[in-house]
Amino acid sequence: MPADDDQRTPTSLTAKREAAVAALAGVPREPGAKKPDPILIADDVKRHFGGLLAVDVDHVEVQRGSITALIGPNGAGKTTFFNLLTGFDRPNSGSWSFNGRSLHGTPPFKVARAGMVRTFQLTKALSKLTVIENMRLGATGQRGETFWRALLPFTWRAQEREITGRAEDLLARFKLDTKRDDFAGSLSGGQRKLLEMARALMVGPELVMLDEPMAGVNPALTQSLLEHVSNLREQGMTVLFVEHDMDMVRDIADWVVVMGQGKILAEGPPDAVMSDHKVIDAYLGAHHDQSLAELEEQLESGTLAEQVAAELGQEPAETVVPERAAETGDGR
Amino acid sequence: MDWGNILELSMRELIGVQAIVFALAAIGINVQFGYTGLLNFGQAAFAAVGGYGIAVIVTTYDMSFWLGLVVAIAGAIVLALLLGIPTLRLRADYLAIVTIAASEIVRLVGRSASGREVFGGSDGITGFSNTFYDFNPFTEPVSFGPFEFRERVLWVLAVGWVLVALCTLTVWLLMRSPWGRVLKGIREDEDAVRSLGKNVYAYKMQSLVIGGVMGALAGVVYSLFQGAMQPDVYATNFTFFAYAILILGGAATVFGPVLGAAIVWFAFQFIDLALRGAIQQGYIPDWLMDSNDTGAVRFMLTGVVLVLLLVFRPQGILGDRREIALDAR
Ligand SMILES: Nc1ncnc2c1ncn2[C@@H]1O[C@H](COP(=O)(O)OP(=O)(O)O)[C@@H](O)[C@H]1O
Ligand SMILES: [Mg+2]
Numbered sequence: 001m002p003a004d005d006d007q008r009t010p011t012s013l014t015a016k017r018e019a020a021v022a023a024l025a026g027v028p029r030e031p032g033a034k035k036p037d038p039i040l041i042a043d044d045v046k047r048h049f050g051g052l053l054a055v056d057v058d059h060v061e062v063q064r065g066s067i068t069a070l071i072g073p074n075g076a077g078k079t080t081f082f083n084l085l086t087g088f089d090r091p092n093s094g095s096w097s098f099n100g101r102s103l104h105g106t107p108p109f110k111v112a113r114a115g116m117v118r119t120f121q122l123t124k125a126l127s128k129l130t131v132i133e134n135m136r137l138g139a140t141g142q143r144g145e146t147f148w149r150a151l152l153p154f155t156w157r158a159q160e161r162e163i164t165g166r167a168e169d170l171l172a173r174f175k176l177d178t179k180r181d182d183f184a185g186s187l188s189g190g191q192r193k194l195l196e197m198a199r200a201l202m203v204g205p206e207l208v209m210l211d212e213p214m215a216g217v218n219p220a221l222t223q224s225l226l227e228h229v230s231n232l233r234e235q236g237m238t239v240l241f242v243e244h245d246m247d248m249v250r251d252i253a254d255w256v257v258v259m260g261q262g263k264i265l266a267e268g269p270p271d272a273v274m275s276d277h278k279v280i281d282a283y284l285g286a287h288h289d290q291s292l293a294e295l296e297e298q299l300e301s302g303t304l305a306e307q308v309a310a311e312l313g314q315e316p317a318e319t320v321v322p323e324r325a326a327e328t329g330d331g332r
Numbered sequence: 333m334d335w336g337n338i339l340e341l342s343m344r345e346l347i348g349v350q351a352i353v354f355a356l357a358a359i360g361i362n363v364q365f366g367y368t369g370l371l372n373f374g375q376a377a378f379a380a381v382g383g384y385g386i387a388v389i390v391t392t393y394d395m396s397f398w399l400g401l402v403v404a405i406a407g408a409i410v411l412a413l414l415l416g417i418p419t420l421r422l423r424a425d426y427l428a429i430v431t432i433a434a435s436e437i438v439r440l441v442g443r444s445a446s447g448r449e450v451f452g453g454s455d456g457i458t459g460f461s462n463t464f465y466d467f468n469p470f471t472e473p474v475s476f477g478p479f480e481f482r483e484r485v486l487w488v489l490a491v492g493w494v495l496v497a498l499c500t501l502t503v504w505l506l507m508r509s510p511w512g513r514v515l516k517g518i519r520e521d522e523d524a525v526r527s528l529g530k531n532v533y534a535y536k537m538q539s540l541v542i543g544g545v546m547g548a549l550a551g552v553v554y555s556l557f558q559g560a561m562q563p564d565v566y567a568t569n570f571t572f573f574a575y576a577i578l579i580l581g582g583a584a585t586v587f588g589p590v591l592g593a594a595i596v597w598f599a600f601q602f603i604d605l606a607l608r609g610a611i612q613q614g615y616i617p618d619w620l621m622d623s624n625d626t627g628a629v630r631f632m633l634t635g636v637v638l639v640l641l642l643v644f645r646p647q648g649i650l651g652d653r654r655e656i657a658l659d660a661r
Contacts, residue, residue, distance in 0.1 A: 088523065112529035124524035126517050127658045137517050140529045142510045147538055150511030151502070160510065185658035196524075203529055 016234050020066040020254040021269070027255075029268035032059035039064040039207055039238050040085070040116070045094030047080055047262075054080045055091070056262040062207070067230065067239040069249040069270070072259035078242045079121050081259070082211050086118045087111045098207065113140060117205035121212045121242070125192040127185025131176055134184050134195055135167035136160070138202025167202060174198045174228060190217035190225070197228060208232055210241035214248055226252055246274060333609035340478050342602035349485070351597040352492035353379075353554045357574040358581070358589030359499045360546030365575070366583035367507060368539040369519035371424055374415065374431030375547045375574050377438040380566035381407040382548030384442060384451060387561035390460035392450050397463035401552070408548035411438075412541040420536045427540075435568055442563035456562035464556050488557045495553065496590060499546050504586045506542075515539055516584075576638055582648030584655075591649060596634065603630040 027033050038061035047055040055077040062068050070078050083089035085096060087108040095104045098116050106114070126134050142163070143149050144156030171177045174194045179187060184195060193213055200208060213229065214222050230252045232239050243249050249256060249270055256273040258266040266273055345351065357375050364370040385404025389395045415434055419426040441447055443454040451457065470483035470490075481489065506512045514535050517525040522532045555561045573596075581592025607626040610616045621629060641648070647656045 086527070088526070107531075108523075108526040109529050109531050112527055117529075118527055120523070120527070124521045124527075126520035126524060128520055128655050129513070129516055133513055133516075136510070137513055137525070137530075138528045144510035145514055145530070147506075147511055147542075150509035151505050153505070153509065156510060183654060183658055186654075199528065 014234060016065065016236075017230070017254065020063070020233065024063055024066060024255050024269065027063075029266075029272055031264040031267055033061070033267050035061040035063040037064045038062060040096065040098050040240070042085065042096035043094060045081070045084055045096060046092045047077075047084055047089065048092050053262050055084060057081060057094070057259075057264055060257060060264050060267075062238065062240050063255060064238050065233065065236065066254040067233050067241070067252055068255045068257060069253035070240060070242045070257050070259060071244070071246075071249060072265075075261075076259040077262040078259055079211055080262075082118055082209055082242070085111075086116065086209065112203055112205075115204070115206035116209065117200045117203045117207070118209035119193075119196045119200055119211055119213065121215065123189070123192045123196050123216075125184040125187060125195055127183060129184055130181050131171065131179045131184055131187070131195060132164065132167055132181060134199050135171060135202055136163050138199040139163040139166070140203055163202075170198045170201055175224070188218070190221040193217055193225065194221070194228070197225075201232075205237060207238045207240065210239065212242050212244070214243060214245060222248065250274065333606075333613055338602065338605040338609060341605055342598050344479060345597040345601040346594045347489065347493070348597055349488055349492060349553070349557045351593045352489070352496055353550045353557075354574055354577050354596070355496050355590045355593035356492075356499060356550035356553065357547050357570070358578040358593055359496070359503060360543035360550070361571075361574050361578050362543075362583060362585075362589050363503060363506075363515075363546070364539055364543035366578060366585075366588075367512065367519060368515045368536060369424065370420075370536060370540060370543075371428035372415075372431050372540065372543060373428050373568070373571055374433075374435035374438075375543075375550075376566040376568060376570035377431070377435040378408050378411060378544040378547030379551030379554070379570065380435075380438050380442060380563060381411050382551030383555035383561040383566070384457075384551075385548070386552055387452075387457035387460045387555060388450060390463070391457045392452075397460070400460065404548050404552050405545055408544045409541050412544040413537070416537045416540045420533055420540070432568060432571075435566070435571060439563045439566055451563070452561070454563065456560050458560045460561070461556045461559045485557075488553065492553045492557075495549055499549070500586060500590060502542075507586065511535075519584075576634075579648055580638060580641060582650035585648070585650040585652075588648055588650045595649075599634065599637070600630050603633055 023036050027035055040062040042057055042060050044059070045055055045057045046053065070081070072078055080089060084091045084094070085103070087103070087106050087110070090105075095102060097103060098111075098114055101114065103111055103114065103116070112118075126137070129137070142156065143159055144153075149155045168177065168180070171180060174197070176187075176191060176194060176198065179191065184192065187195060193216075197208075197210065197213060210229065214225055217225060226248060229239060229241065233254075241253075253270050256266075256268060256270050257264060258273060266276060268276075357379060360378070361372060361375055364372045382404040385407045386397065386400035389400035389403050390397055411434070415427070415431055419430050442451045442456075444451075445453055447453070465484060465487065468483060468487040470486045473480055473482050474486055475481075507515075514525060514530050517528075517530070518532055518535060522536075526532050551566065554565065577592035577596050578589050579592075580596065581590065582588030604626050607616070607621075607629060608623050611618075611621065611623050611626070645651075645653075647653050
């Protein structure tokens with residue numbers, strides 16, 4: 001099974017991707033556009049933090065079976081929007097539905113059970129649980145998770161074996177099988193991201209929401225992460241993911257939603273949105289089409305400092321710029 | 333100095349009633365704090381509720397001992413729900429504050445003059461343990477090698493260690509089950525567990541209740557042993573003692589609380605007797621300390637040992653070093 005996955009490159013147009021692109025072809029490229037088969041629909045969702053309106057989404061739909069990227073500068077409200085949709089935060093107003101079922105006011109665990117599972121920007125690996133225990137925890141409907149049955153191992157052994165088998169398959173697919181019995185806390189940042197994603201899949205979700213899955217991941221791992229994300233679509237799942245790196249979005253997303261200052265600013269296929277210079281300059285900054293690696297290169301050669309300084313109309317400030325680069329590195 | 337005698341008297345404490353009582357209290361805290369990450373600083377209140385449950389039902393209301401047992405356990409469940417319902421949805425520190433306050437409230441209500449009719453004021457309640465000792469199968473003192481136990485003590489020890497064994501077995505079964513896995517997940521990061529479809533609030537409540545019931549059993553055993561229920565036994569130091577025992581033995585280990593309790597009570601007795609002996613023999617000069625000071629000095633020495641332990645073996649005696657290493661990452 002893992003061998004098959006390796007052969008699939010994310011850029012080749014698979015049947016599922018073609019279907020997703022075709023389904024979105026006729027969708028108008030404007031904020032709040034109606035989709036032919038939305039799995040998630042949000043209306044008028046607002047969240048204030050004091051005087052700050054962090055999220056102010058009039059209308060947004062996510063097409064079933066597609067990979068939708070949610071992009072926007074830091075502080076645009078992407079994470080807060082994720083938190084609202086998944087019940088981790090409460091909105092000041094608004095409504096949204098998943099598979100036609102209203103999820104307003106639904107606690108996070110019920111959202112997950114309904115089939116909408118999210119990961120976190122700051123990875124939440126359960127450090128003192130082993131990798132396989134992290135995975136097993138993801139399975140839903142476990143008999144041994146009720147108190148009385150927990151005391152009677154024969155009531156849950158068989159199910160536990162089945163869950164373990166499923167977990168091991170996923171671990172192999174995510175190349176974490178060698179880490180099976182290590183503490184999750186001993187994994188590298190990128191491996192934790194992989195584990196978190198694999199664990200989310202144990203829930204058996206229909207919609208997977210990934211908050212910056214590539215942030216802080218070693219470039220050698222990003223390619224395989226990308227493949228995993230596009231494989232989710234191949235397996236019939238819908239993906240909504242937050243990302244900064246434009247190259248990645250271009251590679252795998254079927255549709256892009258741009259957020260800025262809490263609002264949906266633009267929507268469309270990746271190329272259309274990314275060539276929209278108004279969007280680019282106003283909301284993504286002038287460095288939108290560079291990957292972090294390129295930025296780092298420039299940083300080292302000093303050209304970035306000059307460039308930034310030129311934009312700001314100031315002298316190059318050597319000490320300030322490296323710090324800012326470090327900040328974007330952790331994704332906040 | 334009679335080292336043989338000192339050692340023998342100390343060995344008795346290794347399996348003594350105090351060790352049982354604090355083992356039970358610490359097993360409960362282990363479920364709550366060690367496995368779930370809940371800061372219950374009111375274990376003393378649960379123990380007091382257990383002790384009062386029997387004492388009030390049997391002595392004050394003249395009802396059956398068995399009903400008293402049921403009330404003791406039901407009381408602990410109710411207390412856990414009362415403390416948990418408002419706080420378990422909030423950040424961890426709220427539970428800590430509420431439980432420590434509740435612990436003092438229970439004690440102060442118990443010893444208050446206005447509640448004297450029911451709770452016996454600061455003198456407490458006596459005369460509720462007859463039924464328990466009626467069941468005593470031991471009719472005369474029994475010796476094991478150099479150790480001789482009076483029949484009453486032996487009965488308490490037998491019942492107490494059976495309870496400790498049952499609680500330990502329960503924890504062992506629970507913590508290797510999927511249920512226990514959810515608790516450990518909550519300890520690590522409750523939002524992650526929520527995102528995987530688990531009702532975190534319900535699990536925390538169950539953990540609080542189970543740990544609280546074990547605390548109540550501690551109070552029941554101690555009251556029956558003493559033949560009296562005295563509120564001031566259950567001051568906040570009872571709770572912190574149980575925490576110290578748990579951390580010494582190893583939090584989130586199955587046998588840690590039991591081992592910790594046995595070692596602490598052994599060490600207390602040993603230090604106390606050794607100091608007394610040394611003072612008597614004049615090894616320790618009078619101006620430094622006399623035999624009235626040994627009680628305080630043994631606490632100081634225990635504190636020093638705990639500090640050393642946390643420096644050199646932060647995971648406790650039975651804990652896994654690798655787990656602590658993860659925290660440093
Ligand atoms: N709990 C909070 N309290 C106050 N302000 C917050 C909170 N969470 C987020 N914000 C603010 O809301 C805005 C959106 O944040 P966030 O959703 O994290 O942005 P993004 O994920 O797009 O980078 C930011 O200005 C942030 O400072
Ligand atoms: Mg964010």
